[in-house]
Structures are given as structure tokens and as C-alpha cells.
Amino acid sequence: MVRHEKWLTAVEDVAELDDPAEARAVLAAVMAAFARCLPDAARGWLADRLPSPEAGPVRDPGPANLESGTDVEAAVARRLRTTPERGRYLTQAVLTALARTDPALAEELRGRLPRAVVETLAPAGESPRDAASHRPEVPTRLSDEEVARGLRHLTGWSGDRHGIERTVQLPADRITPLVERVQREARAMNDHAHVERADGGVTFRLRTGRQGVVTEPDLWLAERIDEAVAAVGSGGRPG
Template sequence: MIRHQDLVDSVRRHAGVDTTEQARGATTAVLRTIGHCLRPEDRRRLAEDLPGTVAEAADVPGQLEARDADELLTEVAYRLDTTPERARYLAKAVVAGLRDNDPDLVAFLRARVTSDLLDVLAADGDPPDRAESVRPGEPTELSDEDVQRALRGRTGWTGDHTGISRTVELPDDRVTPLVERVQREARARNDHAHVDRFPGGVTFTLRTGNRGVVTRPDLELAERIDAAVEDVGSGGRPG
């Protein structure tokens, strides 16, 4: 069985939080959320390997509830009264802490959780201090894989973790209204879109501030740009 102090110390280290209580709270919230995505017998198996102080968080009542990763992280964020970005970072830290103390338990969860949560948390991929923001108010830096997954199915968007771009061909008289709409959307989100105009079109490039990375607010702004192209530019044409 995992020792309580060992688990909390691991989570605290991976999460970069200041207190044991913060690490324990994150661990409890994540385990309770994952527990809902397990069959009752699997919850009991998970609880048996956890210290008593957090075991009851995993052994929740009710039947299996199928949820995707976004829904799970939204629930973790709700439980911890934080943002989904911060929830993803903390959940990743909890999975890393479990892996430190019992790799077989993480393998068990991978085989039992009926969602892509553990894949999104990349328990065997990028470490938390590379892929995630440590500070609650700082947007999450996304990996190339995150960006490619987010852009899949989006019209005209290309890029990687250093920036994403969309080029749209439009009549010149529609470019200015489109750019003005995009700039309003960016200001409303405290974000910024780099605009490169050319005859018959415009290219929008998104990255977060001076960090030179793509974060989730950039993806949200990309959605708003798509909507603006539809509304102002009548869809435009991919460049």
C-alpha cells in the first residue's frame, strides 16, 4: 500500500504547491473524479492500494459514469475552485505522484478508465514542469501534440507549440472589418492576434505574450476567429 506521506510529498513536489494541505486536496479531488469513471469493483481495488486518508475519495458510490477528459478536468476544476488549465496541471501531478509510488497502479488505471484522461495527462510523457503552468493565473503551455489535437478538423489552421496561424483570402473591402472584429475579440480575452495583411487576404498568428508558446486561450481565440471569418468574411477561402 502507498504511504500517505510519500504520496502527498510526491504530489506536492510535482505540483509545486506550498503546503501539504494543498497537495492532499488536489489528490482527493482527482481521485474522487477518476473514481466515478471506474466500475465499483475497480474503485474498491484502487482504494485498497491507497492510504486511508484518501482511499475513501476513490471509493465513491454509484455506477460507472463515462466522461471524456475535458469533462473530467472541468469537474476537477469545480471541486478545487480553479481553472481547467490549473486542474489539468494538478491532475497531472497527482498521476505523476501515483506513478512515483506505485507504477502498477497507474497501469491498472490506464486499463480501467474508460476515457482519454490518462492520455491527456501524459503520465508517461512530458513532465508537469514542461507541459503545464505552475502558477494558477498563468495559462497552460501546450505541447506539439496538444496543438495538433486541437487543430485537427479546424479549417486552415497550422502550427505547433510555438504558434498557430490561419490565412484567409477575402475581398479587400472585407479584410478591415474582419481584422477589427478579431482585434475586439482578442482584447476582450486579454489576448493578442498578430495580423499580416496582404492584397486579397490576411494571416492571423496566435501565441501567448512574450513566452512564444501556444496556450489554451490562443485556441479559444482561434475559435472566435473562425466565427468572425464566417460572419464577416462569409467563410473566406483558405490561403
């Protein structure tokens, strides 16, 4: 098993991060994304070789539907609420740090990941800090292709560059807790979800500004809505 503190230090150094807590979040996001590239058996193999903080997300990271480096960097970006460019460099930094601390595990992981992931995420040599590391004041609008790619990793969403939506069917007593949780998530992200209730369900619609465009923060909020639906819909209540 790779030594956790040594790996964290290497991630912090290679990615030029500010503190160990940030490195820990990056490491968890990247390894969870890699797990979504692997079948269940390989996820177990990877989790058994990781320290406990990262093993949990690897064992149950979500559907195994990431097939390329672009998919991985987008998943990392959504989890860390940053740009895809930043997600790419952070992912490359984690791979480089793993190669420094446990070369055998790094090589075996590369052998198990889809070739399209390994080839796309080959380090480019540019410093992660030189990538677009902060959300711009005005988020960049996404194209239909970019929206479609983002929706592939969400549950039950549809739409295009003008807006996305998801309708959820739930018992009546769970609709209000779900809506309240979604509204809290939206406020925390300085975003807004349009909510339309109907008998037996609720529809969430996301877009940015009056122009009706979709941006990365809309996809981030959609992912948080998916998490809220899973928690409340399974009997959980928002905290």
C-alpha cells in the same frame, strides 16, 4: 498500498504546491474524479489500494459519468475551485507522483481508466505553476458547449450560456433551511443565486453579472447547491 506521506510529498513536489495540506486536497480531488470514471467494482479495487484519507471519496465520489480527460479536469477544477487548465496540470501531477511512488499501481490504474482519459491527460511537460492557476478578476464567460459539458456532471440543471437553473421539490419545512444554506454558500464564493419559491419547491437560477452570462464560478456554485439539496433533502440540516 501506496505509502501516503511519500505520495503526498511527490504530489507537492511535482505540482509545485505550497504545503502538504494543498497536496492532500489535490490528491483527494483527483482520485475522486478518477473513481467517477470507473464502475463500482473497480472503485472498490482502487479504494482498497489507497490510504484512508483518499479511500472515502473514492468509494462514494458521485455518479460514474466521466468519460474523457476533459471531463476529469473539469471535475477536479470544480472541486478545487480553480480553472480547467489548472485542473489538468494537477491531475497530470498526481499521475506522475503515483508513478514515482508506486509504479505498479499507476500502471494498473491507467489500464482501468477509459482510453480517452489516459490519452488526454498524458503529461505535456509544462510546469503546473505555468498554467492558469488563479481565477481571473473577471471570470471568462462560457460557451453553450462548455455550459452543456458542465451540466452533464450536475443534477437536474438546465440552461445555456445565458443562465442555468434547477427546480427542487421538497417538504415545506426543508425549503427555508435549504435556501439559507445556498445563500451562505453563495456569499462564501462572492456569488449570488436567484431564488424563486413556489408551493412544494424552490428554483435556483445562476448567472454572472447583469449581462446574463454563465461562468465557471456559476458551475461551482451549482455543484454546492447539489450538495446542499442532497444533505437537506435527505433529512439533514445545514450546519
